[in-house]
Amino acid sequence: MISVKQVTKSYQSLKVLKGINIEILRGELVAIVGASGAGKTTLLQIMGTLDKPDTGNLLICNTDVTKLNTKKLADFRNKHIGFVFQFHQLLPEFTALENVCMPAWIGKQSAKAVEKRAIELLTYFGLSERLHHKPSALSGGEQQRVAVARALINNPDVIFADEPSGNLDSKNATELHDLFFKLKDEFKQTFVIVTHNEELANRADRKLIMKDGLIVE
Numbered sequence: 001m002i003s004v005k006q007v008t009k010s011y012q013s014l015k016v017l018k019g020i021n022i023e024i025l026r027g028e029l030v031a032i033v034g035a036s037g038a039g040k041t042t043l044l045q046i047m048g049t050l051d052k053p054d055t056g057n058l059l060i061c062n063t064d065v066t067k068l069n070t071k072k073l074a075d076f077r078n079k080h081i082g083f084v085f086q087f088h089q090l091l092p093e094f095t096a097l098e099n100v101c102m103p104a105w106i107g108k109q110s111a112k113a114v115e116k117r118a119i120e121l122l123t124y125f126g127l128s129e130r131l132h133h134k135p136s137a138l139s140g141g142e143q144q145r146v147a148v149a150r151a152l153i154n155n156p157d158v159i160f161a162d163e164p165s166g167n168l169d170s171k172n173a174t175e176l177h178d179l180f181f182k183l184k185d186e187f188k189q190t191f192v193i194v195t196h197n198e199e200l201a202n203r204a205d206r207k208l209i210m211k212d213g214l215i216v217e
């Protein structure tokens with residue numbers, strides 16, 4: 001479902017990615033680990049179409065996204081990709097429900113259908129009593145579950161997560177990890193996760209180790 005072929009990336013004279021090749025299957029949960037500076041986040045941003053490689057190709061669902069123009073790439077990202085970040089990135093002025101609806105509203109979907117699905121997702125994640133609370137009124141674990149619901153609102157083919165439990169205590173981190181595996185098992189959701197959490201990495205279907213801009217294991 002995802003094919004990364006000979007991807008390189010440099011920032012001025014610094015070579016961050018030095019020829020990455022990865023194949024990820026639908027329904028896999030893949031963890032990417034490695035020391036700080038290994039290139040993990042840069043790789044994730046390129047796979048998530050937030051950045052472009054200097055050379056190489058990235059195919060997602062048989063589409064070479066490196067060949068899409070800016071508008072088509074934004075449309076593709078909205079329809080096929082979800083994101084979960086370490087610090088939630090929820091919009092503080094909007095409620096949990098509104099935050100979850102946002103990607104689908106941007107995609108100009110039916111407002112009524114979007115709200116129905118958002119409520120279903122938040123209820124599935126145990127947040128039915130928190131629909132109209134703003135992020136400041138939610139715990140860290142609740143905020144991250146809202147972020148996962150937002151990532152899922154458009155039924156994406158893949159969710160990219162960058163240190164999703166890095167800002168959570170151990171209990172909330174474990175609950176979030178359990179949620180990822182539940183979504184993988186029940187809905188065949190594909191996850192690519194950059195993490196320093198060994199417990200999560202060791203539970204993954206595959207653990208890819210990065211070192212100095214390369215996949216070494």
